[in-house]
Amino acid sequence: MPHQVHLSAFMLFAPAPHTPLSWLSAPTDVEHQWFEAGYWRAIARTLERGKFDMLFLADSLAGGNTPAQIRYAIQFPCHDPVALVTYLAGVVEKLGLAVTMSTTFYPPFLLARTLATLDHLTAGRIGWNIVSSISSAEARNFGRAELPPHDQRYDLADEYLAACHALWNSWDDDAVVMDVNQKIFADPNKVHRVAFQSEHFQTEGPFTVIPSPRRHPFLFQAGQSERGRAFAARHAEGIFSAARGTHQMRAFSDDIAARLEGGGRDPATVPILWAAQPVVAATEAEARDRFAEIRERIPLEASIAQMSAHWDVDLNGADIDQPVVELQVSGLQGFVDMYVRAQPEITLRDIAGSYMVGSGRSPLIGTPAQVADAMLGMLEEGGGSGFQISPPYHAPAYFNDLVEMLIPELRKRGLYRDDYCGTTLAEHVREGMA
Numbered sequence: 001m002p003h004q005v006h007l008s009a010f011m012l013f014a015p016a017p018h019t020p021l022s023w024l025s026a027p028t029d030v031e032h033q034w035f036e037a038g039y040w041r042a043i044a045r046t047l048e049r050g051k052f053d054m055l056f057l058a059d060s061l062a063g064g065n066t067p068a069q070i071r072y073a074i075q076f077p078c079h080d081p082v083a084l085v086t087y088l089a090g091v092v093e094k095l096g097l098a099v100t101m102s103t104t105f106y107p108p109f110l111l112a113r114t115l116a117t118l119d120h121l122t123a124g125r126i127g128w129n130i131v132s133s134i135s136s137a138e139a140r141n142f143g144r145a146e147l148p149p150h151d152q153r154y155d156l157a158d159e160y161l162a163a164c165h166a167l168w169n170s171w172d173d174d175a176v177v178m179d180v181n182q183k184i185f186a187d188p189n190k191v192h193r194v195a196f197q198s199e200h201f202q203t204e205g206p207f208t209v210i211p212s213p214r215r216h217p218f219l220f221q222a223g224q225s226e227r228g229r230a231f232a233a234r235h236a237e238g239i240f241s242a243a244r245g246t247h248q249m250r251a252f253s254d255d256i257a258a259r260l261e262g263g264g265r266d267p268a269t270v271p272i273l274w275a276a277q278p279v280v281a282a283t284e285a286e287a288r289d290r291f292a293e294i295r296e297r298i299p300l301e302a303s304i305a306q307m308s309a310h311w312d313v314d315l316n317g318a319d320i321d322q323p324v325v326e327l328q329v330s331g332l333q334g335f336v337d338m339y340v341r342a343q344p345e346i347t348l349r350d351i352a353g354s355y356m357v358g359s360g361r362s363p364l365i366g367t368p369a370q371v372a373d374a375m376l377g378m379l380e381e382g383g384g385s386g387f388q389i390s391p392p393y394h395a396p397a398y399f400n401d402l403v404e405m406l407i408p409e410l411r412k413r414g415l416y417r418d419d420y421c422g423t424t425l426a427e428h429v430r431e432g433m434a
């Protein structure tokens with residue numbers, strides 16, 4: 001059991017972050033729309049009040065590729081999360097801010113510079129969700145026909161990370177002198193040309209950002225495949241995963257621990273957060289009703305559109321009563337495997353019934369006390385240090401509900417912070433770990 005339960009808000013800069021049609025649940029007199037600064041200001045302040053570790057922003061560099069995705073706002077439109085965290089850096093003082101950026105589309109110098117700058121502006125609260133992108137539509141937006149093949153994307157990302165670290169580490173700790181009398185800003189002998197050269201990436205330097213508080217953003221990764229886990233064990237400082245049931249959680253966390261140890265790293269320093277969507281209300285019946293409402297507002301066609309976007313296959317017109325086990329997907333293969341491992345005969349229709357919203361049998365639907373106990377039980381059985389929570393209804397109201405109802409229950413059990421102990425994102429996510 002962890003000494004502390006960690007919570008992070010998992011969002012997309014979009015009308016319905018992950019649950020299809022959650023935009024329908026916005027009150028009609030809503031003060032700010034999802035695309036306005038005020039909406040995010042409210043969310044970030046609520047999360048900080050609730051002492052969440054961070055706001056974690058997913059991203060996709062394409063969308064709206066089918067009529068259903070446009071009609072229902074399935075992961076589309078999607079605004080730029082880097083601009084959003086830059087804005088939020090000045091809105092909240094303690095909350096961590098993690099942002100998804102793709103190694104396939106941002107040149108390493110540009111990404112390293114942006115994130116090092118944000119590490120300064122947030123005083124060490126910035127995180128990077130390292131992704132290599134999942135859809136061919138993203139490739140087409142950048143003038144390429146296809147993404148590189150799955151494993152090759154990770155090989156490229158290995159090289160990419162080496163380039164970023166070379167840039168981030170190219171100034172000596174004491175390079176910045178700022179000696180007013182001698183008129184020396186920085187010691188030229190301590191600012192090094194990078195001259196990085198790998199098979200696919202070259203960057204010369206010197207790096208144009210002074211060393212930031214941690215030198216680099218806190219590094220998250222969410223690969224589920226064999227190659228993805230190998231990458232995570234090498235590079236990630238924090239891991240994000242999705243699992244169905246504590247059996248799958250345990251298998252994943254044990255596997256990651258073995259890989260980390262194999263690479264000489266201590267698993268107790270690498271937090272794992274699980275995707276979750278708790279629904280709490282004053283009574284269990286109310287929570288179940290609320291869940292039923294969420295479920296009922298999602299037409300089958302919208303769930304299928306969401307799966308198509310995630311899996312990078314057009315499922316429109318597919319036979320949804322066939323087992324999915326045979327389906328070849330190039331996108332989030334790990335998600336498909338997760339369902340098939342739990343239920344080998346599962347069909348597209350079965351998956352659509354709970355995709356990105358959970359099933360009615362989820363232990364995370366109930367009173368705050370029930371959900372707090374269920375969360376702790378899941379971590380005890382499955383391992384990991386906490387949850388990445390995406391809102392199934394209007395996000396400002398949803399996170400407020402969690403802060404008002406769920407967090408006091410976690411605190412009562414002595415497993416949730418009263419206040420932040422540290423100031424950086426690394427300190428937040430590692431608090432209470434060995």
Ligand SMILES: Cc1cc2nc3c(=O)[nH]c(=O)nc-3n(C[C@H](O)[C@H](O)[C@H](O)COP(=O)(O)O)c2cc1C
Nearest residue numbers: 058059100131132133134222223224225228242334
């Ligand atoms: C819970 C979760 C969240 C993810 N969020 C994003 C995201 O925001 N953007 C993205 O391009 N990929 C995202 N991914 C995809 C992963 O970064 C990775 O590319 C994908 O899982 C394919 O790698 P794999 O085959 O190793 O699982 C996410 C994956 C998971 C499991």
